[in-house]
Every structure is written in C-alpha cells, then in structure tokens.
Amino acid sequence: MTFSGTVRPVEERFWSKVQKTPTCWTWTGGKDSRGYGKFDDTSPHRFSWVLHFGPIPEGLWVCHSCDNPSCVNPEHLRLWTPKQNSKDRDSKGRGSKTWKSLKSSLKPRQSSVKCPYIPDICQTLLKKA
Numbered sequence: 001m002t003f004s005g006t007v008r009p010v011e012e013r014f015w016s017k018v019q020k021t022p023t024c025w026t027w028t029g030g031k032d033s034r035g036y037g038k039f040d041d042t043s044p045h046r047f048s049w050v051l052h053f054g055p056i057p058e059g060l061w062v063c064h065s066c067d068n069p070s071c072v073n074p075e076h077l078r079l080w081t082p083k084q085n086s087k088d089r090d091s092k093g094r095g096s097k098t099w100k101s102l103k104s105s106l107k108p109r110q111s112s113v114k115c116p117y118i119p120d121i122c123q124t125l126l127k128k129a
C-alpha cells in the first residue's frame with residue numbers, strides 16, 4: 001500500500017457520502033436522531049467547514065443558512081456562537097431538549113472560577129479586561 005501524498009483517504013471517504021445537488025450538498029452517511037450527520041467523531045458539516053475554510057474558532061458552531069441539517073455545502077455554512085443559534089432556534093419554535101442540554105453544557109466556565117485576587121483588585125482587573 002502506497003501513499004502518493006496527495007491522496008487523502010479521509011476526504012475521499014467524506015466525499016463518497018456526499019450527494020451534490022444544485023443547491024444543497026446532502027450528507028448520505030450516518031445521521032443522529034436530530035438529522036445531523038455523523039462522520040468519524042465529528043459532524044460532516046463541521047468537517048466540510050474545516051476542509052474549505054480551516055479550523056473552527058473555539059466556542060463557535062457551524063450552522064446552516066439553508067436550514068438543512070444534513071447539508072455540507074460550504075456556501076450554506078455559517079459560524080455562529082451558541083447564543084446566536086439558540087436565538088435563531090427559539091424564534092423558529094424548534095428548541096429541543098437535546099439542544100437545551102447541549103446548550104447548558106456549553107455555559108461559560110467563568111462563573112465557577114474562583115477569583116484569585118481580593119475583591120477590590122478583582123473588580124479593577126475585570127473592568128480593564
């Protein structure tokens with residue numbers, strides 16, 4: 001078995017499960033109960049984002065402007081903060097239990113971090129930050 005260096009098996013595996021249409025590129029591989037695709041230990045649309053645009057900034061999510069959870073067309077993908085996305089979902093009345101539990105697990109950690117400084121200094125530092 002030889003690798004030429006240009007062959008990337010993971011990408012080949014990815015594209016072999018993508019069906020392109022004039023609008024959406026539909027993921028035909030495995031999906032979870034919400035209709036989101038599964039690819040290795042990530043989601044196909046996240047994989048697609050990394051493939052086309054590079055690493056996803058920490059804390060940001062890749063969402064669909066086309067509202068098709070199985071779509072991996074990079075033109076239909078947007079970076080959102082979880083807050084923006086939940087707003088979007090709530091406004092559409094589609095917030096799910098799964099989504100909410102996911103959201104709560106993403107709460108900023110700051111609240112549980114104990115301030116190493118005495119309160120007055122801490123306040124000053126917070127204002128500067």
Ligand SMILES: [Zn+2]
Nearest residue numbers: 024066071076
């Ligand atoms: Zn799409």
